Amino acid sequence: MKYLLLPEDKNRRLSFYLAMEEWVARHLDEPECFFMWQVKPTVIFGRNQVVENEVNVAYCEEKGIEMYRRKSGGGCVYADEGNVMLSYVCDGDNVGFTFNKFLNMVVLVLRKMGIDAATSDHNDVMIGDRKVSGTAFYHLPGRNIVHSTFLYDTNMENMLHSITPSREKLQRKGVESVRQRITLLKDYTNLGLEEVKALIRETLCVGERVLTEEDVKEIEELEKKNY
Numbered sequence: 496m497k498y499l500l501l502p503e504d505k506n507r508r509l510s511f512y513l514a515m516e517e518w519v520a521r522h523l524d525e526p527e528c529f530f531m532w533q534v535k536p537t538v539i540f541g542r543n544q545v546v547e548n549e550v551n552v553a554y555c556e557e558k559g560i561e562m563y564r565r566k567s568g569g570g571c572v573y574a575d576e577g578n579v580m581l582s583y584v585c586d587g588d589n590v591g592f593t594f595n596k597f598l599n600m601v602v603l604v605l606r607k608m609g610i611d612a613a614t615s616d617h618n619d620v621m622i623g624d625r626k627v628s629g630t631a632f633y634h635l636p637g638r639n640i641v642h643s644t645f646l647y648d649t650n651m652e653n654m655l656h657s658i659t660p661s662r663e664k665l666q667r668k669g670v671e672s673v674r675q676r677i678t679l680l681k682d683y684t685n686l687g688l689e690e691v692k693a694l695i696r697e698t699l700c701v702g703e704r705v706l707t708e709e710d711v712k713e714i715e716e717l718e719k720k721n722y
Contacts, residue, residue, distance in 0.1 A: 496529055496700050497525050497527070497528045497529070497701075497703060498528070498529055498530060498703040499529070499703070499706060500704070500705045502707065508537075508561065508563075509563050510718050511718050512532045513566070513722050514714050514717040516584060516633070516642065517566070517717060517721070518710070518713060518717050519584045520638040520639075521635065521638070523704075525704065526585060527583075528583075528584050528585075528704065529583050529699055529700055530582050531579050531581055531645075531692055532580050533578070533579060534561075534580070535561070535576065536559070536653055537560060537574050537575070538560055538562045538572070538657050539572055540565070541565065541569045541631065542566050542567060544571060546562065549658065550562055550571060550658065551658065551659050554656045555657050558657070568631060569629070569630070569631035571658050571659075572629055572644055572658070573653060573658055575650055577647055577649045578645065578646050578647065578648070578649050579644075579647060579688070579695075580645070581642060581644075582640070582641075583600070583642070584638065584639065585639050586637060586638060587637070588634075590632060590634055593641060594630070597641040597643070598630060601620045601628050601645070604698050604699070605680075607694065608683075608684050609684075610680075610683050611623075618632075620643075622678050624676075625677060625678035626676055627680055628643050628644055628645050630642070631643070645695075646677065646678070647681055647688050648679055648680075648681050648688070651677075
């Protein structure tokens, strides 16, 4: 599987990387590829979610946290510089097979780090009974996009207050219990974030492909149009 690189290393908004996933799926002649990215504090919600029900908009505006809708399903997540986002694009129409393949790749990386991780029935990756990675899927004809969080570290206060848990979840589990469902990878390893990223790439990818400046321009146009 090839690792995708941009021609220049610069901070971009989350919408660019969503557009990059779609552009790669529609235009790149690689049967299987992967890339990682990080963003400043951002909330991303699923294609079918009502933003007012899932996001604390007032808190996000106060703290300068950006908000975006993605084309994949699933729930609302918070991301920042301590959280690595993983993007996997491949050929195929078998959604279940691709989902499972990706989840097992994430588990493989964690087990290579000596961490006893496993998948859950909700397409999450767990360390014990706590979630360290959540995954969502977007299918195009003949192509699959799977992306996930990989929670090395985060601003927990922003995570807790930017996302609005459902009233049912709060009544059933309580705010503190919601906090306890999440875990940070840094608590299980002596590796720094950049070392973890290097291990992910080394474990999953062989070779690389650098996108061109023209490719980036097309991605930026798609970003403006669709995201």
